Amino acid sequence: MNTGLQIGDVRIDGRVLMAPMTGITDLPFRVLASQLGASYVATEMVAAAELARARPDVVRRAAVGGGLPLTVIQLVGGDAEAMAEGARMAQKAGADIIDLNFGCPAKEVTGAACGSALMRTPDQAARIMEAVVQAVSRPVTVKMRLGWDDNSLNAADLARRAEGLGVAAVTVHGRTRKQFYTGIADWHAVAEVKQAVGIPVIVNGDIITAEQAREALARSGADALMLGRGVYGRPWLAAHLERALIDGTQLREPDRDERLAIVIRHLRASADFYGLPLGLKMFRKHLGWYIEQAPWPADPTERRAAKARLCRLETPEEVEEALTALWLDVKHSRNFAVENRPQVVEAIA
Template sequence: MNAGLQIGDVRIAGRVLMAPMTGITDLPFRVLASRLGAAYVATEMVASAELARGRPDVVRRAAVGGGLPLTVIQLVGGDPEVMAEGARMAEKAGADIIDLNFGCPAKEVTGAACGSALMRTPERATAIMAAVVAAVSRPVTVKMRLGWDENSHNAAELARRAADLGVAAVTVHGRTRKQFYTGIADWGAVAEVKQAVSIPVIVNGDIITAEQAREALTLSGADGLMLGRGVYGRPWLAAHLEQALADGTRLQEPGREERLAIVIEHLRGSVAFYGLPLGLKMFRKHLGWYIEQAPWPDDPLERRAAKARLCRLETPLEVEQALSALWRPAVDQFSNSGVENLPQLVEAAR
């Protein structure tokens, strides 16, 4: 596997990318995943219209901070001029790459003629790409699906239009919008997109293991791959998968002490960024995934009970102590340290 991926004038130090995910890839998660070795972690999906209006929670989704080797801001919207304005704001905020969302299947997004609904209106999608490319100097990329449904696979044609307009790369999720996340991602169908354009093509969907990553790259011929739901509770996955692909080995998972340190770092980063009590509330879904993904305790029923118990705790210190007790004998440097003296890298996220 090659050492990296070139997107416009940006060199990415790897070919395993992390997808933009609403409610997941906030700044604390991106800082942590980057610190663990991820070469590319996109922001949450950012609504251009709300970003232009300065809505606080939307601006926060596009937040940039220290500890990030690369800033990728993903925009969603259906109006070319509003998307162009959002792109200009993203560039001013420090975006290295601006990604356009033509793939989100959520009803609240497609119902507003955005996300994967734009694959049903290729002329509008083309107008959006043209407006954004003209508005900024940074590389513009597009994330899409195979098409709206099985009868309208038009990703290759949309990718051709993108390349002709100056879009620097496309990512294709191997499902249609109608499939949402059911069935199995069709990596082979992405090969048609790769054959249609000379710009980098990134394959996405159902990639969790090194074996799946190798197969997805082989079947699609893609230049890189993008991880989505597989990173839930595993912010180290991109870096570890990159290593496994490079040396031909199986994926290595963190041990008890390393995993405990990662989770606590994430908790503290969330508290530093959002404050209390919001920081703990935002972290709870991640905590649940961390517990589900860990092999300790051995009994799944025990893990499920522990998840329910820990996700009801009301202070960060209680979470640290309970998690330390769950996974291993108490670790002094974590269990009694509270949330003061936050790591410098998450302090930069304020």
Template sequence: MNAGLQIGDVRIAGRVLMAPMTGITDLPFRLLASKLGAAYVATEMVASAELARGRPDVVRRAAVGGGLPLTVIQLVGRDPEIMAEGARMAEAAGADIIDLNFGCPAKEVTGSACGSALMRTPDLACRLMEAAVKAVSRPVTVKMRLGWDDDCRNAAELARRAEDLGVKAVTVHGRTRKQFYTGQADWGAVGEVKAAVSSIPVIVNGDIITAEQAREALTQSGADALMLGRGVYGRPWLSAHLERALVDGTQLQEPGREERLDIVIEHMRASAAFYGLPLGLKMFRKHLGWYVEQAPWPEDPVERRAAKARLCRLETVEEVERALSALWRPAVDQFSNSSVENLPQLVKAAG
């Protein structure tokens, strides 16, 4: 697998990309993943109408910051004029790439005729793409699904029309909207999208966590790159590590105790600084739960789940740091083998 991917006039330093995920890829997460080596991490899905109106929480989702190798802002909406305005605002904010969401399956999104609901209204989807492309000088890309359901699998046709309109890349999740996240992603079907376009990259997405899955997804789809989604929960290093595994054929390497602990603490502190307290810790708790679930310590999964529950009830950053250090650090290995019923004592001992 050759390193690098060209999207319009933007050169991406890798071919393992990280998907935009609401509630996940906020600025603290993107900065951390980029520091760990991710070449491409998109913002959370940003509603173009609310961005144009300046709604504070939506503007925060599109937040940019120094330390990012590039800035990708994803927009969702159904009104071409408002989508164009959102694209102009994203460009003014420093977006290198503007991505349009035609793939979100959430009912609150599709119920507003946005996200993957646009697979049922391809003419409207095309008007949205045309409006965004004409509004900005930056590359516009699209993320979609295979279609709305098995009777409406129109990703290949929509991708062909996107290319004609000036869209510079297409990402396809190998499921229909009706599937949500059930069953298996159909990487082979993404190959139909690849065959339908002639000059723009196609990126395969869905069920890619291991190096073996990544290789198979690329082989079955013929895609130019791949995009990670839920597999990065609790593993913000996955994109960079998977990139290395694909380039040199090595086994996927996971961080050790000390490195993993440093990553979690850095992420938590960044979240606290970005959102303020107590909101920053509240926003981080889902990440904390995933970090604990994904770690191999304690070895007993029941004990690990109990540890997660207790850690996610702690009310200060300092308490979480002490308890997690007690759970993971080699210097206190005797604690990591203890019952998590003793976590309050561990917090005290670690302090």
């Protein structure tokens, strides 16, 4: 696989991208994944209208900071003017790429005529794309699904409209909104989108292993791929998968020491960014995934018990010591050294 991807005037140093995920790709996660080698990690989904109003929790989702090779801010909304204003704010904050969410299947999003609901109203989707492209000088991309349901598979048509309006790339999740995350992602269906446009097309859905990545690219003909839920508890996945695709090897997983250092770095960054106790609370879902994804203890029942126990601890220090004891050994737990805390706190003004 050739390395690198061009989106508008932005050169991405890889073709394995990380999707925007609410509650997952916050600034601590994005900085960590980038430090581990990921070339593209998008923000959480950011409500454009609330960003324009500077609602604190929404501004925090769009936070930018040092250590990021690329800043991609994803916006969601159903009003063209509000999306354009949100895009202007994102550009002012330093976004290299502005991504529009036409794919989120959540009921609270589609119920507000946003996300994948816009695939049922392509004229409104086009008004949003046109308004945003005209509002900013940065490349604008769109993330969508195959369609609302099997009777309205309109991703290729929407992608053609997007290209005509100046959108620089599209990402297609190989499911309909009706499917949510059930069934199997249809990578072959993404090929119709690739054949319909000249801009880069990125395939998304059910890609976790190197074999799946190769097959998704082959079936879709896409220019790149995007990882979603597969990165839960594996922020190194994009970088390691990139290397596996380039050299044809199997995916390499971190060993115990590497994995422990990554988790502790993530924990400390979360505590720095959010403060305590919120930082630990926000980190607990990641901690659960880290424990679930690790092969230690070998017994799944023991892993589940350890997850339940560690996710009830009340201080970062307790988590560090307990996790070190779980993965290494008790006497090692007081001597384990990790890198200095990364600087991650620089938000949109």
